[in-house]
Amino acid sequence: MTAKLHEFSDAAALADALADKVATQLATAIEERGAASIAVSGGSTPKRFFEVLSASDIDWCKVTVTLVDERFVPADNSRSNHLLVATHLLKDKAAAAAFIPLYYDAPSIAEAADVATRKTAGIGHPFDVVILGMGTDGHTASFFPHGNNLARALDLSGPRGVLTMEAEGAGEERLTFSFSSLSDARFLALHIEGQGKKDVLDKAKAGTDETEMPIRAALNRARSPLEIYWAP
């Protein structure tokens, strides 16, 4: 599948356009199937997009929100993606949405991943919307360069669900949806901002080694076309 680049003059214009597109996708899903699902990324980039989306006038009580990935930390930890989404997305009109976290207070991260897989299985598939981010190391979701579970996570013939990931650049241990869970979303987007990330994207496009830059899997072999939203 090919990737399409949508460029915007600034981050505010990008947030407005992406929120508008996502709201339309969710509204269409509700109209056609009675419910909608969205998996979003954490990090610093999505805050403005979340704020705009939270005010969208759609039937949020029919929307289920989850995360593409999470750190193995509870929701009151400042690095939790759940906390980010609770603070910037699950408010205003979007406060009516259901949220399914990936972190669970289990004896091990492997058991937490199993619980997350079970809890999220009811969302149905494919996701209506998946919004990926990208780190400057070329990771997306928690598909980190040289991650201990990367081959399994990126295997498109592998099962849907949540996996564990450890990598030098990841900080905490991670929970991540598998690539097979994310790559066939009805709307699959990559949201990145800044010239630095554009340079990383261009480097990723110029090579093929997914172990070095896992974002290449999303660029080159996602089941759905990847829509890249970028602003300087």
Ligand SMILES: O=C1O[C@H](COP(=O)(O)O)[C@@H](O)[C@H](O)[C@H]1O
């Ligand atoms: O670790 C993470 O980082 C990426 C990118 O974050 P950003 O701060 O550079 O926007 C994010 O997509 C991912 O969900 C998150 O866990």
